[in-house]
Amino acid sequence: MSKILPFKAVRPTRDKVSLVASRSYQSYTQAEREARLDYNPFSFLHIVNPGYKYDKEISGEARYNLVKNRYLEFKEDGIFIQDQSPCYYIYKIVDRDDQEFNGIVAAASVEDYNNNIIKKHEDTIASREVVFKDYLKTVGFNAEPVLLTYPKNNTISAIIKEKQKERAEFEFTTTYRDTHYLWLIDNPEDINAISDAFSNIKTLYIADGHHRSSSSKLLCEDLKSNNLKHTGNETYNYFMSYLICEEELKINQFNRLVKDLNGLSKEEFLIQLDTMFRIENRSIMPYQPSKQHHFSMYLDGEFYSLYLRKSNYIFNTALDQLDAQILYKTILEPILGITDLRNDNRIMYLSGKKDIVNLKSMVDSNTFKVGFGMIPATIEQMKLIADQNLTMPPKSTYIEPKLRSGVTIYEF
Structure with a gap:
């Protein structure tokens, strides 16, 4: 019953991914942010902190437009590329304690969210939802997936395990000593098998990203109301998610x-x-x-x-x-x-x-x-x-x- 689709991701080139990838903006101290902005021109922080270029704090709509400009520059300079066909993306993390997380980056349905097929366990703040919706509408992209969890599924697990026998498209280690891997699933047989497997899962649960998912819902409503040719297949009807088996989820207090x-x-x-x-x-x-x-x-x-x-x-x-x-x-x-x-x-x-x-x-x-x-x-x-x-x-x-x-x- 869950509609989980492949999509054409925009992503860094293999040689740049370790330089581009960043933690969420809020997780850095000011000194850490400044160090990365000073010495790493490829950091994704340059996109989400566009005022750095002008040595000025910029907020609101002006910041959103500059974020979009920096993002387009990364694409124009070949730092980002876009896949030519829709893919599922197997994403694996091995942390410093050797705990493994294996999941799939895909597009989850706003309709499933509205129909409570994707369930939440946290309240959201309306003002934050609107702010992030406006941000998404202006910049035209989302770079942080919502974390969804699902019950163990043998088909999905088998495809993940088999694909991981191949060389990863991305493999990089962070300063936190976590190692990240990414594989592309682009062959029709595996894509159909994954799509069918998720369609048989009755309920998905939001583990992290309640504001991101609720803002995506608002974005969909906004863009739908302004699109006289709305079909339901537009990309705004979905939001990027990282789907992981509930057995691999780690919950701290x-x-x-x-x-x-x-x-x-x-x-x-x-x-x-x-x-x-x-x-x-x-x-x-x-x-x-x-x-x-x-x-x-x-x-x-x-x-x-x-x-x-x-x-x-x-x-x-x-x-x-x-x-x-x-x-x-x-x-x-x-x-x-x-x-x-x-x-x-x-x-x-x-x-x-x-x-x-x-x-x-x-x-x-x-x-x-x-x-x-x-x-x-x-x-x-x-x-x-x-x-x-x-x-x-x-x-x-x-x-x-x-x-x-x-x-x-x-x-x-």
Whole structure:
């Protein structure tokens, strides 16, 4: 039932791909961005940060038009080429811990998104959707795929495995010591087999890229309304996605850091926690929870374990079982007074890839007063929440793999 199509990707030439590929713009510090812009003329950062050329910060429509200009220049200079026929793209990442991610870059259907065949588990912010839609409409391309996940499929797995016996079109290692590979699937037999396999998958789930997919929906509606000859086959009816088997998805947690105790003393705070948690002081020994509904807390130079008193907490939905939701409903909102998890500047989120020592150091620096840790959510929880049309709190999951921008580009 899922409509997943091959497309004609714009991509760097083999000799330039390692120089072009970049992480998402926001993931770089200012110093890192400047170093790459200063010393690597082929970086995709030159496209998304066009003001660098004029040593000026540029925003809004003016920036979008310059992004488009830089992109066209990369094409004119032969840094980017476009495949002549539609392809599926097998993309493999081997990270520094030797974990492998194998998936397919393809075009996913906006119609499937509208019909809830592609399901989401996070809310989006309307203003961000519109901003990114306007950006896409002006620049005419998307360079960051939405991460979709699907249940294990033997046909797709076999095609991926067989193709990977051949020499990869791309193979490059990043400064993060992740190695990226790309293979093209362009023969009709394999293309039809992959398309048929996905058509028999009833549901796909968005793992990462909720704003990108919702913005693609808005873009489709916008361009459709202005196209009197709309057929449904135009490229704007689809959005670039990276589809990966749910067994290969890696989910990390986001830990929470809060700047103050909402006017409470340490003792008053612990007493209020006691209503919903069994508390144990672990002193200076770092504590990392290993079970669902168990939390770690670092406060005033000491670690604590917090075990939820289940008799005092009602589980009605899949969302109620999620530790990020439990933390919000039992501590962050009622005790610490944090109601807006997206916009309250008293809370910060720390990726679970950073260990508990990072959380400790940020509290010890007096930047934050208290930190909370939890175990990652599971793929089963994520799917159940989506199936029940519920949404997780923001920053509930840090999902891998993370693809590089500019390796495959989808034009509208």
